[in-house]
Amino acid sequence: MSERAGRNGGGAVLELHDLSVRIPVSGGRWVEAVGGVTLTVGSAEIVGLVGESGCGKSTLGGAIMGLLPGGSRVAGEVLLRGQDLRGLAEEDYRRIRGDDIALVSQDPSASLDPTFPVGAQVAEAIRNHRDVSRRAARERAVELLRVVGIPDPGARYADPPHRFSGGMKQRVVIAAALANDPAVLIADEPTTALDVTIQAQILHLLRDLTVRSGTGVLLITHDLGVVAQVCDRVAVMYAGQVVEQGTVREVFAHPSHPYTRALLESQPAAHHRSGDLPVIPGRVPDLSEPPAGCRFAARCPRAHDRCAAPPPEIRTAGGGRVSCWLHHDTAREAR
Amino acid sequence: MTGLLDVRGVVVTFPAPGAGPRRRRVHALSGVDLSMRRGQTHGLVGESGSGKSTLARCVLGLQRPDEGSVVFDGTEIVGLRGKALREVRRRIQPVFQDPLGSLDPRWTVGRSVRESLDAFGVGSALDRERRVKELLDLVGLSPDHADRHPSQLSGGQRQRVGIAAALASGPDLIVADEPVSALDVSVQAQILNLVSRLRRDLGVAVLFVSHDLGVVEHVSQEVSVMYLGRIVETGSREELFAEPVHPYTRALLDAIPVPEPDARLVHVPLPGDIPSPIDPPRGCRFHPRCSLRVDACSRERPPLRPVTAAHHVACPVALQARSQAGTAPVEH
């Protein structure tokens, strides 16, 4: 797997091969929340994983962290620097979490233990994986708080989370996540709960720190704008599958998949003048019985008889990949 | 006379949460003016603590201001009671953010849509039923939806029901508080199109409250930007987006993530946290985060001054810089 589109050299730190997740729902049925995702994240690279609610992007994050709800079944490979994490014993997985792979999740107010001092929550991340004294952990935690931009970190170390603003709390969460210089950071909607000017600060900080430490980031978001701001590459998810991936520049300038195109066009910010926004008719398919062929076909303006069969994955001109029959034709003609 | 709504000097404070001998107050709105014309969509944009939702509640008569006046079509609605209040209510209707929470879970869609018809005793029972079907059709739902419960609908459908319920009494003004922020992008587009169509086809004015400048730009003809309980800039959409003058507006525009290939985040557009509305900064409330700050900013509240006839800004410093430069400092 040598095909990486990231700009920052270094090998792939995280590789997903044909990863599927099935989650049990009531009545003995299963929902295929993630269906055969293949994706890589290189060191110091930020890959955006974008899609609407229910597309499986957060489940994918949970599968990588090994933190899915009980009873979920994962198939395929999750490789961290080449080591398959699937089937790892719980204790071995625990040693990796927070050390080699870290998580920043959506709501900073909900991520922190409300009864613990914020500094102790950063120090805990260190002591979970490093055999250091309390004092050393504390000093390092204060340093980390300073790095993420908490003013007067020594004094604020002992404050409980509720004395911080949302943006400051997310800085603390980032400090704890990056405490052990992880190879991979899963950032699951890290700025969705924040105001837009604060969002810009946090995204800037996140990119700055991870590029510096060489951490690869999988940035899960519903916001294409956020992807454009900080990501190097992007994967677009629809109904549990990645329908298109490539560099941000390529995908945003020349979206290949009809879903990607529709999603970009329905953004009011992109569509400057009044007049109706293009909309996507219909609904997301029921993933307890996913369609056999292309999952977007029922809503696709360019659907065709062939779309009843699973679409092939085609290399695009810009080096990305798209799963759509339309490009099968173009690719064949080009040949 | 084309004025529909005239808000003047509205002040709202709340007791700060918690109890104590000296309870402090949250300064939600600190002297806000706003005018709306008939049949126009006015976007009200701001971040948390800006007071935009409180202003919406004042216009709906759900929040009584401590000071100031809200005049709707020539009638002062602050302090209005009884029949007169009901008549104004008939003409100003809300659409809320959370489409699930804004519908009574025990009621059918039909009953929710009919609620204002029942309240104002419009027509016979049969007339109301017919009107409900018309309204559902108007917002793009089928008549069978009338018998369903909110839990059986998708988020977008629920918001359509919310809009149908707001239209039932034939209002002149709809106050929509973050009507699309709980929705996915593709569903959001449908609701935004519906809102635009209502204005176009029915001539309903809309006060559109949102934190999302992109959405506001799409639906509004006039836009007001709020920061910590005050309006810092207001104007026609064209002028405000083409030539934002207030440093906060400009930072906000810079910070918006735009899904375009070259929209990289190169610098932090605005440092610092939003101060607490319990203890807001003196003078210009934006001054602690402002790059144009001069001494006077921390002392005096800057008034809204015209940039052009259709564009006002509460920043003398930016205004002066602009007039000295002769042209607008367009940067983005």
Added chain:
Amino acid sequence: MNHRLRFVLRRLVLTIPVLLVMSVFIFLIIRLVPGDPVRTMLGFRATPAAVTQVRAQLHLDDPLWAQYRDWIAGVLHGDFGEDFVSKAPLGELLAQRIPVTLELTLLSMILAVVAGVPLGVRAAVGGRWARRLTEGFVVFGVSVPDFWLGIMLVLLFAGTLTWLPPSGYIPFTDDPAGNLQYILLPVLTLAAAETAYIIRTTRGSMLGVLGRPFIVYLRAKGTRERSIVYGHALRNAAAPIATVVGIQFGVLLGGAIVVETLFALPGVGRLIVTAINQRNYPVVQAGLFVVATLFIVVSLITDLVVGFIDPRVSDRGQS
């Protein structure tokens, strides 16, 4: 720790009106008895002279506020008046009775917490059997009336097995071992339902906390499961548990009245019941005052504990 000091002071100040309301309430009890309380106390055949004398002795002819002032002034000096029947000073009587009630209720509370919290945690995080067993115990403990349980314990341990005395009391200072023998059954009786509540509350709040997003985030940091359960979740669950313990102490004080009667323990509860039946109002008043004060003090302590566990509570009311 300025925040905490201010919290403690504020909470102390807030207790004053509560004590005031309680004392007025209890003071009014005699005065609210329909008709003439003295006639009710003395019976129908009392001579007018005797009635007048008792009225004077209880200061019932003074203005109401003056009566309250004199009474509360006495109470603050430990002078609760006289037992109407035995004429003994109530201060001394209460001094003998209070330790019995305190011993009974505090031992029950300690036993219930020591048993209930670990069992509740097991019920929340343990396997199916741990859950079923504790659930069964909770249902039993909550449903069975405490005095009936006491009677059944007497039937078993005192009647059938004759291991323990059925009733009575020896002060701890006289004979520690004997004291424990006498107090064991009453404590078990009172603690059973209490333990069930504490298990239920602990399990409920543990499950609530373990379902919150920060637990996922702790796992993502690589925190050990044991530290998540006992270090984080239990600490978060502790505030609601402590609150319930405080409220339940009131239930315990009520239960103590019944249990003291049942086991013939010379505590304040039994004193009150006997006094009500004898229409011995000064004793009723003094007894109720003591028990209510105990309750308020324990509520205060639990509130302080909750504030120390959860900084959000102690910060409330300050920015």
Added chain:
Amino acid sequence: MTTTMTVTSGVRRARSAVGALPRSARAGAAILVVLAAVAVLAPLIAPHDPNAIDSARILAAPDLGHPFGSDALGRDVFSRTVFAFRTSLSIVFAAVAVASLVALPLGTLAGYFGGWVDQIISRPLDMLLVLPALLLAISLIAIVGPGSLVAALAIALIYLPILARVQRASALVVSQSGFVEGGRARGWSPLAVIRRHVVPNALGPLLVQAAILAGFAVQIEAALSFLGLGTQPPTPSLGLMLSDGRDVLTQAPWVEIFPGLAIAVVVLAFNLLGDGLRRHLDPQGVVS
């Protein structure tokens, strides 16, 4: 046509709602239905006069004619238990009904309006919580004197602040929903909004709490009677029976065991029901 369909679907929904209750809650409901029938039909069910003294059967052991045996006066314990149930359940029902009916408007108004309305409703109710529950009951009895009616009043007084608090919290949660503000903006008066939206949506937790408290009311009533402060002889009462049986505990444990078990079963049934309803009627967890 449409109405028929709506009715059928309504019935189906009601049926599926019962079916969706956990098994334990259905068991609790079933026990309560049986017990209520026993209480109502006591004269038909009891084989003997509960107060008939039979010197030949003093402390007689249970047999077919007297399944729970006889007490120290030779009275049939089964018949007495059945009648005591009737007394006990009437007191409990009256107490919980009165407390709920008073708590409903008070809690709703306090929760919906908040501010000073909340203060003048909630502060006085909070004062009732200054005394532990049983002590409050005993204080009332100390003033008025013992009796069934006083016991019912005392229990109602204990429960009033608890139920009002639950209703207040529940009404507060509902009042923050968009549809309540919407109702106001759609032209309804505050009281109409309360009637149309707040009460129907806020009632669930009150019902759950009332069901749970009803079980404990049986215990409190029994405890008061046990202390001689509740139901007075010769009316059969579970608490009095337990008090009397203490003296003959070792000779005739049946006098003691059955009334106690009866109490435990009622409390258990109410608890099962209340806990089962909680999941459906109190999704926010207002009831502690």
